[in-house]
Amino acid sequence: MPFLSSMPIQAQILVCVCANLLLIFSSAQENFLLKDAGFCLKMAMQMQEGLRSEDLDYSFKKLMVFGGAVDCGKMDSGMTAKWKDIPMELLLRILSLVDDRTVIMAAGVCSGWREAICLGLTRLSLTWCKNNMNNLVLALAPQFTRLQTLILRQDKPQLEDNAVEAIANFCHDLQELDLSKSFKLTDRSLYALAHGCPNLTKLNISGCSSFSDSALAYLTSFCKKLKSLNLCGCVRAATDKALQAIAYNCRELQTLNLGWCENVGDLGVTSLAYGCPDLRALDLCGCVLITDESVIALANGCPHLRSLGLYYCQNITDRAMYSLAQRRAKNKPGVWQSVKSRYEEDGLMNLNISQCTALTPPAVQALCDSFPALHTCPGRHSLIISGCLNLTSVHCACALQAHRAASTAAH
Ligand SMILES: *[C@@H]1O[C@H](CO)[C@@H](O)[C@H](O)[C@H]1NC(C)=O
Ligand SMILES: *[C@@H]1O[C@H](CO)[C@@H](O)[C@H](O)[C@H]1NC(C)=O
Ligand SMILES: *[C@@H]1O[C@H](CO)[C@@H](O)[C@H](O)[C@H]1NC(C)=O
Ligand SMILES: *[C@@H]1O[C@H](CO)[C@@H](O)[C@H](O)[C@H]1NC(C)=O
Numbered sequence: 553m554p555f556l557s558s559m560p561i562q563a564q565i566l567v568c569v570c571a572n573l574l575l576i577f578s579s580a581q582e583n584f585l586l587k588d589a590g591f592c593l594k595m596a597m598q599m600q601e602g603l604r605s606e607d608l609d610y611s612f613k614k615l616m617v618f619g620g621a622v623d624c625g626k627m628d629s630g631m632t633a634k635w636k637d638i639p640m641e642l643l644l645r646i647l648s649l650v651d652d653r654t655v656i657m658a659a660g661v662c663s664g665w666r667e668a669i670c671l672g673l674t675r676l677s678l679t680w681c682k683n684n685m686n687n688l689v690l691a692l693a694p695q696f697t698r699l700q701t702l703i704l705r706q707d708k709p710q711l712e713d714n715a716v717e718a719i720a721n722f723c724h725d726l727q728e729l730d731l732s733k734s735f736k737l738t739d740r741s742l743y744a745l746a747h748g749c750p751n752l753t754k755l756n757i758s759g760c761s762s763f764s765d766s767a768l769a770y771l772t773s774f775c776k777k778l779k780s781l782n783l784c785g786c787v788r789a790a791t792d793k794a795l796q797a798i799a800y801n802c803r804e805l806q807t808l809n810l811g812w813c814e815n816v817g818d819l820g821v822t823s824l825a826y827g828c829p830d831l832r833a834l835d836l837c838g839c840v841l842i843t844d845e846s847v848i849a850l851a852n853g854c855p856h857l858r859s860l861g862l863y864y865c866q867n868i869t870d871r872a873m874y875s876l877a878q879r880r881a882k883n884k885p886g887v888w889q890s891v892k893s894r895y896e897e898d899g900l901m902n903l904n905i906s907q908c909t910a911l912t913p914p915a916v917q918a919l920c921d922s923f924p925a926l927h928t929c930p931g932r933h934s935l936i937i938s939g940c941l942n943l944t945s946v947h948c949a950c951a952l953q954a955h956r957a958a959s960t961a962a963h
């Protein structure tokens with residue numbers, strides 16, 4: 553609707569909410585609400601045609617704020633449904649179908665709605681907010697106190713510590729928080745989250761380069777339920793000392809991204825391997841200090857490991873590959889084990905050893921032979937060996953087919 557942007561904000565909100573109602577209820581059979589929405593839309597249209605702004609404010613208040621009374625009964629059929637009488641579940645269902653910007657506007661529409669929305673909303677993403685995210689979070693956090701998921705990913709850094717402190721002060725139920733690329737945040741944010749959000753299970757602070765390792769260690773001593781942690785590019789925070797704290801505190805950890813954390817060494821990864829036995833996905837790409845010791849510890853300590861990223865870990869040698877392959881042999885399910893545990897022991901499914909230039913074909917071949925799920929099928933590689941010129945003779949599932957296809961074509 554191109555005319556929307558030229559309308560006063562109140563009318564925009566009405567059109568938005570009403571249009572969405574129309575959309576939703578035209579497919580459902582809920583006729584009385586359909587009429588409500590139609591009436592509302594008509595009102596909004598009238599508002600933008602020739603009303604002075606004082607009149608507009610007055611109409612808007614009359615329509616939405618004072619009781620929210622749009623009396624359809626007076627229109628035609630004798631129905632008396634009022635906006636504020638929309639059951640909360642229905643309202644939340646409507647709002648689950650519209651975008652977060654509309655939700656926030658709708659929360660400002662009338663007091664009854666505000667309460668319903670603020671207490672009912674558990675997931676909010678503000679990634680669309682390109683300029684004023686910090687103020688928006690400061691304004692919303694005290695209202696949306698039941699949030700469980702909050703996505704604040706940014707293209708250009710906007711968030712500051714005071715916004716994260718507001719989140720920690722009001723949103724104690726938070727389980728999933730994405731603060732990625734918040735370059736401006738400092739340790740104050742991590743200390744606040746430690747105290748305010750003990751139930752965090754998923755935290756994404758990738759690219760938050762100013763956090764320190766002691767603040768991260770402190771956070772993990774309070775947020776012990778963490779299952780997923782993204783520390784990609786947190787060079788100062790992800791040290792061996794912090795990894796030891798994670799290993800000690802977060803025993804349920806399943807997913808960890810340590811990409812480009814160049815201070816991570818064998819001591820940290822070995823602690824993780826033995827402290828977090830449920831680890832399923834670990835990305836160590838660009839962790840240039842780690843050696844075979846790290847991979848051997850993971851092979852021994854983490855039977856559920858499915859995905860391992862070793863891109864550019866150039867000190868990894870064949871020994872590491874053989875230890876992974878042998879772990880598989882050791883864990884091969886016996887006849888008496890259930891189908892379920894056999895499935896659980898399925899082993900590595902994704903391995904990125906691109907740019908691991910010290911590896912030789914027999915070692916990588918041994919891995920392929922141990923883990924049938926690893927393949928190099930076109931378009932969906934799960935074994936990434938690009939850039940490893942020495943590995944062109946490795947034949948995993950699809951590599952073999954591709955090789956055959958190539959030699960057939962050559963004839
Ligand atoms: C954290 O979760 C537990 C268990 O689900 C719950 O009892 C507790 O109230 C939650 N704490 C907060 C601060 O939400
Ligand atoms: C974390 O943030 C990064 C960067 O914005 C993104 O690529 C990634 O998908 C996010 N989620 C998780 C679970 O790591
Ligand atoms: C392998 O890992 C590197 C570093 O994380 C990444 O840039 C690359 O895209 C990965 N390769 C594939 C095919 O996933
Ligand atoms: C990693 O490899 C480089 C170059 O081969 C070597 O100088 C360095 O000592 C190795 N690091 C470790 C921790 O083994």
Ligand SMILES: *[C@@H]1O[C@H](CO)[C@@H](O)[C@H](O)[C@H]1NC(C)=O
Pocket residue numbers: 909910911912941942
């Ligand atoms: C891998 O290939 C490069 C260049 O082709 C060679 O210099 C290097 O020695 C090879 N490495 C191994 C372990 O074979």
